[in-house]
Amino acid sequence: MIRFPEGFLWGAATSAYQIEGAASADGRRPSVWDVFAHTPGKTFHGQTGDIACDHYRRWEQDLDLMAELGLKAYRFSIAWTRTTHEDGRPNQRGLDFYRRLAEGLRDRGIVPFATLYHFDLPQSVEDKGGWLNRDTAYRLAEHAQVVTGALKDTVDHWMTINEAYVESFLGYATGELSPGHQDTGEALAAAHHLLLGHGLSAQTIREGNAGKVGLATSLSPVHPMTQAPADVAAARLVDGVNNRLFLDAIFKGTYPTDVQERYADLRPGFTVVQDRDMEVISTPLDFFGLNFYYGRTVTGTDGDLPSGWAETPLSTPVERDLGARDVVRTDQETTVMGWPITPNVFTEILCRFKTDFADIPVYITENGVSLHDQVSPEGVVHDPERIDFLTLHLNAIHNAIAEGVQVKGYLTWSLMDNFEWAQGYGPRFGLTYVDFGTQRRIPKTSFHWYRDVIARNGLNPPLARPHEPDQEEAKQHG
Numbered sequence: 025m026i027r028f029p030e031g032f033l034w035g036a037a038t039s040a041y042q043i044e045g046a047a048s049a050d051g052r053r054p055s056v057w058d059v060f061a062h063t064p065g066k067t068f069h070g071q072t073g074d075i076a077c078d079h080y081r082r083w084e085q086d087l088d089l090m091a092e093l094g095l096k097a098y099r100f101s102i103a104w105t106r107t108t109h110e111d112g113r114p115n116q117r118g119l120d121f122y123r124r125l126a127e128g129l130r131d132r133g134i135v136p137f138a139t140l141y142h143f144d145l146p147q148s149v150e151d152k153g154g155w156l157n158r159d160t161a162y163r164l165a166e167h168a169q170v171v172t173g174a175l176k177d178t179v180d181h182w183m184t185i186n187e188a189y190v191e192s193f194l195g196y197a198t199g200e201l202s203p204g205h206q207d208t209g210e211a212l213a214a215a216h217h218l219l220l221g222h223g224l225s226a227q228t229i230r231e232g233n234a235g236k237v238g239l240a241t242s243l244s245p246v247h248p249m250t251q252a253p254a255d256v257a258a259a260r261l262v263d264g265v266n267n268r269l270f271l272d273a274i275f276k277g278t279y280p281t282d283v284q285e286r287y288a289d290l291r292p293g294f295t296v297v298q299d300r301d302m303e304v305i306s307t308p309l310d311f312f313g314l315n316f317y318y319g320r321t322v323t324g325t326d327g328d329l330p331s332g333w334a335e336t337p338l339s340t341p342v343e344r345d346l347g348a349r350d351v352v353r354t355d356q357e358t359t360v361m362g363w364p365i366t367p368n369v370f371t372e373i374l375c376r377f378k379t380d381f382a383d384i385p386v387y388i389t390e391n392g393v394s395l396h397d398q399v400s401p402e403g404v405v406h407d408p409e410r411i412d413f414l415t416l417h418l419n420a421i422h423n424a425i426a427e428g429v430q431v432k433g434y435l436t437w438s439l440m441d442n443f444e445w446a447q448g449y450g451p452r453f454g455l456t457y458v459d460f461g462t463q464r465r466i467p468k469t470s471f472h473w474y475r476d477v478i479a480r481n482g483l484n485p486p487l488a489r490p491h492e493p494d495q496e497e498a499k500q501h502g
Contacts, residue, residue, distance in 0.1 A: 254347075374424035
């Protein structure tokens with residue numbers, strides 16, 4: 025039996041656009057994702073978050089689901105498009121929704137973790153330049169002031185932004201995500217302004233005594249395919265762009281020298297950095313939110329790969345511009361999105377964070393696996409692969425705790441199946457199956473397993489199999 029420290033916070037995570045729906049309810053205005061998802065060819069089968077999981081209307085049912093699961097913490101995001109009008113004035117109806125949600129969580133003994141910004145920039149802000157416009161960082165801080173001022177008596181754990189790498193490089197360099205640009209110089213400028221918005225928002229939270237402040241950052245350990253100099257150099261650069269560009273800025277107040285040199289000729293790039301920006305960005309944090317899905321292996325060589333290796337969907341124009349390709353062993357298990365399953369390097373990245381960046385409390389704010397889950401004829405959703413995935417990753421976290429890393433909680437992605445951005449409703453990450461046609465919620469086998477893990481504050485290694493829900497249990501959530 026592996027037990028976690030007393031007081032360890034077991035939770036789950038979601039984000040506003042991915043679950044809320046109610047796209048025009050109570051004064052909500054369009055976000056960049058409303059526009060992007062409605063643009064032909066941008067999402068799988070043209071799917072959008074207009075309805076998603078209808079959580080905005082079904083929030084009480086979903087809170088009861090969380091209580092049944094036994095959650096101790098819940099991470100959600102607050103839609104900027106709900107909380108303020110276009111002129112910046114508070115939208116009380118939107119703020120009231122998040123108050124009801126936070127109070128409902130507390131009534132059920134669940135700690136609210138609120139993310140102030142999770143990809144859903146108001147379209148009116150995008151029309152003025154979005155994250156290419158320095159002013160957007162200040163508008164985010166104003167959003168932070170409105171929200172934390174209104175909700176600080178119900179929420180005391182705040183994350184400023186989510187996954188700045190994903191937003192900047194997949195949104196501005198590869199074009200996979202909103203706003204769909206394809207310019208690495210723009211991606212660098214967007215990344216800097218996102219980080220500046222984080223720093224300004226963190227200062228706003230501190231000045232308002234609104235609670236503890238952190239952010240959520242996706243990290244991926246990067247290893248060379250071989251020890252050949254080209255592979256080692258490629259891995260170093262990919263690590264620089266994916267990890268150090270953001271961690272160095274947040275915790276050291278500087279951007280990595282090798283990344284600056286590589287991108288020195290790009291515009292606007294690093295030319296947007298102004299005096300004292302790095303001081304703002306490196307505002308001290310109370311905790312760090314770490315999102316982990318996979319480790320990466322790269323090569324810097326051209327031509328055919330050695331036998332037993334194949335290129336992965338993680339290779340994008342960003343990597344190719346760095347002279348790198350993401351590769352995976354052909355016998356390596358991957359998810360339905362083509363991501364390698366690599367729990368062995370989860371401990372590594374946690375220990376590296378403590379050693380190289382900051383010895384502060386860490387919460388795993390996202391970790392999960394996409395599968396093509398289906399409902400059986402008996403009305404049950406069996407997902408043993410998810411149980412195996414989570415078990416292995418929890419073991420890795422436990423090993424990191426044993427090495428002295430201050431991991432204080434684990435919030436798995438996700439509470440329920442949802443709109444997976446450009447991938448639409450194809451990949452399913454949830455502990456709860458959502459029939460998007462009827463909005464029926466069906467707890468999966470992994471839901472019952474995770475409930476047992478929470479109740480025990482630990483798990484039985486190496487791979488645990490849970491109590492299997494019967495047909496009658498599944499019907500209770502119809």
